[in-house]
Amino acid sequence: MSVDGSVYRAPREWTRLHPVSPLLGGWAVLGLIFAYLIHQRLPDWVAGDEGGWDFLDQFPLVGLAIAAALGFAATLAISVWQWRRTEFRIGDDAVYLRRGIVTQQQRQARLDRLQAVDVVQPLLARLFGFAALSVQVAGGEGSGIELKFLRLGDAEALRNEILYLAAGLKEGDQEPPAPADGGDDAGVAGASSFRDLAADRARAFERPEDVLSGRERVRTAVAAAEEREVYRVPLGRLVLSTLFSGPAIFVLLAPLTGLLATVFLKVDVLGGLLAAIGTSLFAIIGALGALLGFFWTRINGGFGFTAALSADGLRLRHGLMETRRQTVPPGRVQAIRLHQPPLWRGQDWWRITLNVAGYGATDEAVSVLHPVATREEALTAVWLVLPDLGEPDPYGTLGFALHGTGSEGGFLTSPERARRLDPLQWRFRGVRATERALLIRRGRWSRELVIVPHERTQSLGLTQGPVRRSLRLANVEVHSTAGPVTPVAAHLDLDDAIALLDAQATRAREGRRRQTPEQWMTAVGLAPASPEGDPHG
Amino acid sequence: MSWYENAAAPWVPVSRRLITARLVPAGIVFGLLVLASLVVALATGEPWFLLGSIAILAIGAWVAWVIVRQVGAHAWAEGEDDLLVRKGRMFRSVTVVPYGRMQFVDVKAGPLDRALGIATVQLHTASPGTDASIAGVPAEEAARLRDRLTTRGEARLAGL
Known part of the structure; x- marks a missing residue:
């Protein structure tokens, strides 16, 4: 295997996640919530009829902006601190994670209990070429490990190596050579990888549709097991099926029953309905919201659904806002x-x-x-x-x-x-x-x-x-x-x-x-696929 | 066949002391309720509040009867490859848990259970649907049962 400096190795020593993680992580959500609150409350402030927020009027806009900026900075600082305290490594039989600022938490996901490995890319991470790796093991709620975030290629390489080890293949020749430079120095490693990243992104956006649909192909140090696509769901069918699914019937039935009742029972349904709408507009909006939420969830989750078969098991790929590449071993x-x-x-x-x-x-x-x-x-x-x-x-x-x-x-x-x-x-x-x-x-x-x-x-x-x-x-x-x-x-x-x-x-x-044995490659007659990295494309 | 007869292994009934263990808390709850209704009856001076006390007593008696019958129906059997747990009289169920599917075994005993010398042995599989808890196992038997189950589980351990 020709290892140039930029090809990723799965870390056998404690390693931090990618330095960009705090920027992609949870604080963005906090910012969104904050923005949402402002958006929600703004009309009330203008009208001045909401007593609870009156105290804010005492502060000038500048003060509010400074407070917001401070809050932002604080959440970001905490995210960075969390990132500094989060480390992971892989061994021959487990993936290890340790994290926590106040209370330290150590977790290991045993590879012989491995159930699925997902590469998850939320929209923001997808644009910048990052991914979270989620390792699911048997053993109750919250026993899995989620690594947020790694570069897409690294995440895929790590996934492939985890699957390779979990399949029961342990030949030493597959292991990448020992590192020369200490991966601990995040500043230096970060700088060089940021330059790489920029070049990498420029390359990736030569095919923007692949990036957006989460089909981006990357070089990985450990090649994925060869896969064969089995089916792909057309968008038209997905949208149509969502419109014809269960909750849609309710929407269809409600006016229909009203109409039938008016015609046959000569009941003043329209009057009643108007009264009901008048009194419970809020509830109706809520119900419509839930319905739209259902449609959205179905389309968001099923968008671009592809299933493929590989030696590592089932591969599913789907998602609009958040693309997910799932691998479920046999x-x-x-x-x-x-x-x-x-x-x-x-x-x-x-x-x-x-x-x-x-x-x-x-x-x-x-x-x-x-x-x-x-x-x-x-x-x-x-x-x-x-x-x-x-x-x-x-x-x-x-x-x-x-x-x-x-x-x-x-x-x-x-x-x-x-x-x-x-x-x-x-x-x-x-x-x-x-x-x-x-x-x-x-x-x-x-x-x-x-x-x-x-x-x-x-x-x-x-x-x-x-x-x-x-x-x-x-x-x-x-x-x-x-x-x-x-x-x-x-x-x-x-x-x-x-x-x-x-x-x-x-x-x-x-x-x-x-x-079948838990280590699926140890089953009789299954020769290991070439472990050597044969980069895609 | 009126209900599941187990040919593979004999049913082992749970200890009758479980009746006491379940009657005491129920008795306390119903005793307090009766007491409260009596106080209300005395305070208001309305005699028909006493009817409420009688109703509570009647429900309490029915609950006691249900407890006695439930404990009578509760049993387990150690088969060759599976553990069987039988419970319930009105809503009855039989659960078959293969030893190889056991993830872990819990032995629990509250203060009352300890005073009575019984314990609850609960088997966990990877499924949340598995309801295989055996209440009212004599304490020393519970420890032995746990060890036997663990040994058998290890011998037959299968993946998920």
Whole structure:
């Protein structure tokens, strides 16, 4: 490997993040909040009807400006101080982070517990060519490590090296030569890298659309595993699907019901509606805001969604304001959910979400496998996660799982007496276990299919309340890690449920025996990809 | 089959002392409520406030009955590969936790539990949905159970 001075090495010694981090970090948010407050309060000050802010009128504008500047400087100083106290390094089995001004905190993310590695680029960072690296490990809330910020190329190189180590490859030849200069001297290192940075940015902006869409390609010391793009979501479909999703129905239905009611019941709905609007304008604005927020979240998160397959596992790329390049190694997906809101039926579109242990349930946008899939893409997406469904005819089985009713395709269904408890859906509920996974189907208008690989079953539950007991029904729960998918096979016949519980316990046991090793490259027959840095482009 | 029969291993019922451990706090709460309603009845002199006291007493008795039945239904079984926990009478559930999926085991005992010589053993998997806590395990058995579970967990440890 030809190492010139500018090629990044993952630090084995304690190293600070990039010196520009405090400028990109949290204080910008504080500034925004401050600006927002001023913007919000300005009319009140002018009108002078808000008592609580009257005291500000005592100060001249200059005083306010000085106060703002001081506040700014203070937050910036704290950010710089935090940056000085934040250091990280990687070892052969873990990524280490230590930080904290008053209380020191040390954290290590063990690579054998690695669940996903994301390169995250908020808009500002993207313009200047920086990225945050977020390493997700199994082990509860907040056990991951987030490195904010590194240069994009460094972040990618670090990610590749982390994945390389986590895959179980440890050959020494891959390790970069020892450094000659001490990386500790931030001033010198910063100056040289700032010059590099400027040149680097100039190069990058020769293709501005790549920078803006988060597809910028950089040189990395450790090459990424080769990837093959599997699908890409067109923007038109994303926007259309968002307009036709669940909350949109409410917007559509509200005036429609009003109209129908006026026509058929001769009720003065319009008068009532006007009165309601008059009294609760605030609430309505809030609701509209929430709706717009929903649309925004969906489009923002799904913008430019691309999925690819590589030896390091699944690679997902998406985001408008904040682009995210996710890498989920093989066998880390705990469960998948395919969901079809009623208005997507005509196009046969599906939204696919997944459970990955490190992501948790906090941010739904992170746990998306496909924001809006056609039927073919949905089948491909399932194949991405579960290459072997354990079925001679996987597509036929999935077809029954997505669209079937009753027991066709070998599904175990709810008995007819479940109708009393569940009049709409009982005919559409179904459970089927293949060799490798459990399929749970439900929903009449809004359809859902949940797939849990047997070896990913954490534990199993059988539950029954008084109503179900009187109908001799029971639920079988498959406990998965925290995330948007909660697999439950509801309203089964009690004997079927008990049999399913026992069978699932056995299948999960067998699944665990043959599951892929945590260090996925150590699996038989997988030769390591060339570790040597072959720069992109 | 009326409910899950476990063929692999015998159910071990939890200690009956758990009834005391659960009745005492419930008794204190309901005792205070009855006392308060009696004070109100005496202070206002309205006799029908006594009906409230009687209602509270009735609810308290029902709660006591539920506690006794719940403890009677609470049991665990150590199978070959999984731990089974059974609980509830009205809302009943069986949880099957493979040893290899256990992340860690908690043994907890409050002051009352310690006085009665019982403890709660709770298993944690990577799933927040796993509800595998066994209340009312005799204290010395709890320590042994924890050690057995840990040993088995290590022997069968699987990734996530």
